[in-house]
Amino acid sequence: MTTDGAFTYNGGRVDPGETQNIRYGISETYLGDPVRIPVTIINGEREGPTVFLTAAAHGDELNGIEVVREVAFEWDLSDLAGTLVCMPVLNVPAFLAQERYLPIYDRDLNRSFPGHEDSTSAKRMAYRIFQNFIEPCDLGLDFHTSTRGRTNMLHVRADMKNKRVARLARAFGSNVIIDGEGPEGTLRGEATDAGVPTITIEMGEAHRFQRRLIDDALAGVESVFAEYSLRDASLVRWPGWRTVITDNQEKTWIRADVGGIVDMHYEVGSLVHIGDRICTITNPFKDDNTTVKAPFTGVLVGVLENPVVYPGNPLCHLVELDEKTLGVVEQQQSPARHTHV
Incomplete structure (x- = not known):
């Protein structure tokens, strides 16, 4: 964020009170056509934290896509205090193929962060995403599902030894939090290391929308917004019971x-x-x-x-x-x- 409250990225600027829907180029196809990810940036008129919401880092994980889209396009954000950076489909090539990994050499985008501008295709993509839309934020929510053939209950994965991450994880309001830093190259781990507390939300199974889980996740997002005062008319939720699964x-x-x-x-x-x-x-x-x-x-x-x-x-x-x-x-x-x- 700039001193005047604008959110800037390489090639653009979103001033307070403005919303932009962009398709941001992160790579090119074999034909030289651009590979572009959809990004919606909503900059509230009031000051507040900058929050990213990401989904489909694995191309077949669909539940989070609907969570991010509904926050961006169906919520009343006229009273937003802060900025939202909404990326419903991070891994566009895998999404188009309806596969988990990048079709290029079967690489995992969620093991490629923070990326590098002179490295593999996956790391170049990750670099452009990370530099422009992750690192400028104050905190982040990264939505995932289980891999195909399995399903997860809605739960959070977070490094609970990091107090800023623990605050975010508890604010989401899930019954289960699994404590851990996460493997090297994950979005949540590398963003947290860069000073942007981030949690992973696991929910359901691949290749489908599951409405109950989507609604539960939306309630978690609203709870986070309440914790960090992004909106006025929302409350931090208590899920009824909670366990933090540690190494003990x-x-x-x-x-x-x-x-x-x-x-x-x-x-x-x-x-x-x-x-x-x-x-x-x-x-x-x-x-x-x-x-x-x-x-x-x-x-x-x-x-x-x-x-x-x-x-x-x-x-x-x-x-x-x-x-x-x-x-x-x-x-x-x-x-x-x-x-x-």
Whole structure:
């Protein structure tokens, strides 16, 4: 931001009270045509923080696209105190191909930040995004889904050792926060290192819009806006219960030891107790069943959607709950949400 409150990027300027929809060039195709990402910049008339909202860093992760678009185009932002930088589709080449990674050499854009202007195609794209629209901000929300064949409950991933990140993560108001810095090259990790506290929001599955999760995420965005006083008429929300999963708590992706067809007995977000039968793996004749039991008590943050597995394939992501949180969740989830007794 400039001293007069304008948001500037290489090639443009958005003054207070203005909104711009731009298609910003970050690369070129084999034919020399521009690869451009859609960016909406809304600069409020009142002073406040500059916040970026990003989605589809992986091209098949669609839920976050609708979250970012609804904030930018359906919310009344006439009282906005600050600036919003909305990027609903970061990875345009992968989005067009409906693939997770960049079609160019199958590179992961979300392992390429902060990028470099003289490096690989992915890092050049990341560099232009980062320099123009990420680094000038004060905080950021990066929306993701699970990969294809799996689904996630809505939860936040954040470096809770960083006080500024922890404030942002708690403001979003999810039940589960998984603590960690994130792998090298991720948008949230590199933005945070650059002084822009950023969290990842995981929600649902790839290749679809899931309205309930989109609405929950929008409520989280509104809660963040309340925490940082971007809007007047909103409140910071309390989700009813919250657990922060740290290195001191158990968390694991439970994997199949045999191949077969999976009958999942619990939904994503369900509470399971130690020894509960999470799923059963069978052969086509159903005469050789392998039961998979919960190794500890916790919540299923992620579960398999595609019901076929090889040995070693992930079945579910289980995170442990502390005793206090466990009691609250047991009350809210009684009777347990499962499909088989």
